[in-house]
Amino acid sequence: xxxxxxxxxxxxxxxxxxxxxxxxxxxxxxxxxxxxxxxxxxxxxxxxxxxxxxxxxxxxxxxxxxxxxxxxxxxxxxxxxxxxxxxxxxxxxxxxxxxxxxxxxxxxxxxxxxxxxxxxxxxxxxx
Amino acid sequence: xxxxxxxxxxxxxxxxxxxxxxxxxxxxxxxxxxxxxxxxxxxxxxxxxxxxxxxxxxxxxxxxxxxxxxxxxxxxxxxxxxxxxxxxxxxxxxxxxxxxxxxxxxxxxxxxxxxxxxxxxxxxxxx
Numbered sequence: 001x002x003x004x005x006x007x008x009x010x011x012x013x014x015x016x017x018x019x020x021x022x023x024x025x026x027x028x029x030x031x032x033x034x035x036x037x038x039x040x041x042x043x044x045x046x047x048x049x050x051x052x053x054x055x056x057x058x059x060x061x062x063x064x065x066x067x068x069x070x071x072x073x074x075x076x077x078x079x080x081x082x083x084x085x086x087x088x089x090x091x092x093x094x095x096x097x098x099x100x101x102x103x104x105x106x107x108x109x110x111x112x113x114x115x116x117x118x119x120x121x122x123x124x125x126x127x
Numbered sequence: 128x129x130x131x132x133x134x135x136x137x138x139x140x141x142x143x144x145x146x147x148x149x150x151x152x153x154x155x156x157x158x159x160x161x162x163x164x165x166x167x168x169x170x171x172x173x174x175x176x177x178x179x180x181x182x183x184x185x186x187x188x189x190x191x192x193x194x195x196x197x198x199x200x201x202x203x204x205x206x207x208x209x210x211x212x213x214x215x216x217x218x219x220x221x222x223x224x225x226x227x228x229x230x231x232x233x234x235x236x237x238x239x240x241x242x243x244x245x246x247x248x249x250x251x252x253x254x
Contacts, residue, residue, distance in 0.1 A: 037204040075233045075249035077164040082233045082249045084211060106202045106209045108235065122202035122209045 004111040008074025008081035011109070011116070015071045015083070021057050028053065029115035036121055053119075064089040067100070074109075083107045131238040135201025135208035138236070138243070142198045142210070148184050155180065156242035163248055180246075191216040194227070201236075210234045 002010075007027055014023040024032075034053045039045040047053055066089050073083035087103040104124035109116050129137075134154055141150040151159075161180045166172040174180055193216050200210035214230040231251035236243050 035204075072231070073251060075231070075251045077162075077235075077247060077249040080249075082209065082235070084233070104199070104202070106211070106233065108204075108209070120204060122204040122207075124200060124202045 001114040002111075003076075003114075004079050004081050004109070005074060005076040007111050007114065007116060008076055008083065008109065012071050012073055012083060015069075015085075018066070018069065021054065021061065024050065024054050024057055027116050029112065029117045032116060033118045034121075035118070037123060063093045064091055079112065080108060080110050083109070128241040129238075130203075130241075131206050131208050131236070132201060132203040134238050134241065134243060135203055135210065135236065139198050139200050139210060142196075142212075145193070145196065148181065148188065151177065151181050151184055154243050156239065156244045159243060160245045161248075162245070164250060190220045191218055206239065207235060207237050210236065 011023050011027055014020070014026065028050060030050055031048060032050060032053050034047045034056060036043070036045045043056070047056060064087075066087060068088045070086045071083060072086075074081035075083070083106070085103070085105045085107065087105070088100070089103060090100045091097050106122040106124075108120045108122065110118040138150050138154055141147070141153065155177060157177055158175060159177060159180050161174045161183060163170070163172045170183070174183060191214075193214060195215045197213045198210060199213075201208035202210070210233070212230075212232045212234065214232070215227070216230060217227040218224050233249040233251075235247045235249065237245040
């Protein structure tokens with residue numbers, strides 16, 4: 001069974017190839033729980049299950065032009081790890097449509113039985 | 128009562144001044160719990176209480192020559208936030224004594240009643 005560190009290393013490697021959606025298929029548990037700090041206009045804060053989480057990922061990829069991205073990590077601690085993401089993107093829809101921006105984000109992942117069972121996202125607010 | 132975001136912003140500001148120990152006095156709860164991924168040769172993985180956590184901080188400051196440091200964050204999510212630390216240091220003691228190194232570290236902080244009630248550290252392992 002893979003450790004959290006091993007799952008984190010695979011997740012980072014796949015994200016570095018820009019294949020975030022592939023990571024979901026390969027590394028996530030069927031009952032994965034994905035938690036945002038807040039609900040969005042069309043999105044609950046918490047989603048459960050591969051289908052919902054895949055849908056969220058797909059929506060993000062389809063609605064952002066990604067100029068560049070970088071990934072740092074994993075930072076392991078027991079059955080969890082943190083990954084830092086840096087995206088230079090232009091949203092294709094929504095209130096920020098067409099406005100190029102830098103998104104900085106930390107993901108806190110919990111591994112159970114060798115799969116990602118939970119992901120929680122933390123966003124950087126200036127400074 | 129301060130929110131997690133406000134506590135995180137204060138903690139980042141104080142750390143940017145290099146005053147990590149002051150942050151403990153000002154922002155930490157009396158029964159603060161501090162958790163490392165693993166115990167050290169002279170240190171349990173988990174410490175509790177201001178005195179113990181202050182001691183750990185003081186030990187670190189006294190046993191590292193800090194060439195430079197940077198802090199990124201806070202990344203808030205509910206009652207928690209993440210801060211990312213980057214240290215360029217030379218240990219003054221221990222097996223790595225005299226070997227200049229870069230330490231990258233993420234702190235996951237939990238706020239209760241306007242104070243930091245728990246800090247958990249995640250360390251970056253290459254890549």
